[in-house]
Amino acid sequence: MSYGSVFAKLREANAEAWRDYTRHDFVAALGDGSLPRAAFLEYLVQDYLFLIQFSRAWALAVLKAETLDEMRRCAATVNALLNEEMRLHVETCAREGISAETLESAAERLETIAYTRFVLAEGHAGDLLDLLVALAPCVLGYGEIGARLAREGGPQGGGPYAEWIETYAGADYQGVCAKVAGLLDGAAARGLGPDPEAHPRWSALCARFGSATRLESAFWSMGLAARSAS
Numbered sequence: 001m002s003y004g005s006v007f008a009k010l011r012e013a014n015a016e017a018w019r020d021y022t023r024h025d026f027v028a029a030l031g032d033g034s035l036p037r038a039a040f041l042e043y044l045v046q047d048y049l050f051l052i053q054f055s056r057a058w059a060l061a062v063l064k065a066e067t068l069d070e071m072r073r074c075a076a077t078v079n080a081l082l083n084e085e086m087r088l089h090v091e092t093c094a095r096e097g098i099s100a101e102t103l104e105s106a107a108e109r110l111e112t113i114a115y116t117r118f119v120l121a122e123g124h125a126g127d128l129l130d131l132l133v134a135l136a137p138c139v140l141g142y143g144e145i146g147a148r149l150a151r152e153g154g155p156q157g158g159g160p161y162a163e164w165i166e167t168y169a170g171a172d173y174q175g176v177c178a179k180v181a182g183l184l185d186g187a188a189a190r191g192l193g194p195d196p197e198a199h200p201r202w203s204a205l206c207a208r209f210g211s212a213t214r215l216e217s218a219f220w221s222m223g224l225a226a227r228s229a230s
């Protein structure tokens with residue numbers, strides 16, 4: 001699987017953290033269907049709150065964009081988040097008796113606050129490239145996870161979390177991933193030149209990508225911890 005050259009370099013520079021995130025126990029349990037329902041629902045409620053802030057971060061990317069084409073592509077991502085991805089959360093929760101109002105008034109857990117405010121703060125302080133590097137593990141990590149779980153599940157799929165897997169493995173979401181990888185490559189080419197790893201900004205960008213990746217792992221762990229809590 002490849003989502004562009006700069007993403008591949010950032011992932012390689014954070015290989016261990018990336019493996020922890022994309023091969024997390026939560027992900028394995030989603031794939032084989034053994035994830036307890038309570039853990040999934042707790043994750044889904046927090047993820048809904050995550051997506052609200054994440055949409056704001058993509059709206060910030062519209063603001064930080066340097067070309068009209070970038071503005072359009074960032075705006076399309078805001079639309080995909082608010083009007084497509086969040087539907088999965090609302091519909092799944094509705095079937096479990098959790099209303100949209102309940103979702104919106106749920107309290108953010110610390111892991112949700114940490115991750116979303118990290119991305120927003122990095123974006124406010126930096127330029128478009130800084131923001132996209134903080135956003136990349138979320139968007140492209142889920143694309144990679146969804147595609148892998150769909151492949152491993154075989155042609156029929158099935159299982160209790162098939163709809164979640166299909167959301168991220170599906171053509172719409174994979175198309176968003178390709179767009180985001182293209183945005184990242186473009187912003188990096190502009191900001192870092194032809195050899196990004198030789199640029200003085202590179203180590204800070206790798207560290208930022210690594211932090212977001214570790215915050216993703218913490219988000220999965222929060223879901224697993226909810227298995228026993230309420």
Ligand SMILES: Cc1ncc(CO)c(N)n1
Pocket residue numbers: 047050051085137138139142216219
């Ligand atoms: C925590 C998290 N990361 C990434 C995505 C993909 O948008 C998501 N829905 N939630």
